[in-house]
Amino acid sequence: MFSSKLVEQAKLMGFDERMMKTAFKRKYEAIGNGFSRLEILVESFLAIEEESASNRSEEERSASATNKATPSTSSSNLSTTSGLQETRRLQEERICKVCGNDQASVVLIPCGHIACCVGCAENASTCPICRLQVREKVRSFIV
Numbered sequence: 001m002f003s004s005k006l007v008e009q010a011k012l013m014g015f016d017e018r019m020m021k022t023a024f025k026r027k028y029e030a031i032g033n034g035f036s037r038l039e040i041l042v043e044s045f046l047a048i049e050e051e052s053a054s055n056r057s058e059e060e061r062s063a064s065a066t067n068k069a070t071p072s073t074s075s076s077n078l079s080t081t082s083g084l085q086e087t088r089r090l091q092e093e094r095i096c097k098v099c100g101n102d103q104a105s106v107v108l109i110p111c112g113h114i115a116c117c118v119g120c121a122e123n124a125s126t127c128p129i130c131r132l133q134v135r136e137k138v139r140s141f142i143v
Contacts, residue, residue, distance in 0.1 A: 102117035
């Protein structure tokens with residue numbers, strides 16, 4: 001059920017093991033198998049985090065209505081926050097390095113960097129990251 005490569009990548013991004021177990025359990029119960037790509041696993045984590053944040057805010061409203069104190073932070077909250085920050089950082093890295101507006105979706109050959117959007121790649125003769133001469137451009141799709 002667990003893909004060890006995906007689990008290791010998710011751990012490196014700061015997601016905790018409890019969240020991974022929840023995500024894999026939900027996926028397996030829904031369609032009978034696990035995750036095939038890291039992007040889908042991260043989307044599942046984000047959905048779990050949003051759900052968890054929504055539940056926490058409901059609990060906090062309920063607790064404040066009855067004058068009960070709630071804990072301010074916990075270790076699981078910190079790890080999910082760092083995972084969310086890592087996800088945002090990765091999304092920012094996918095922005096075109098030339099115009100800074102559109103999503104980078106063209107692989108520059110031979111270096112392999114995905115550094116440009118389709119519009120900027122048309123005029124790219126060198127890679128904006130490593131300055132290597134571009135011999136070929138291949139459009140990529142991340143789904």
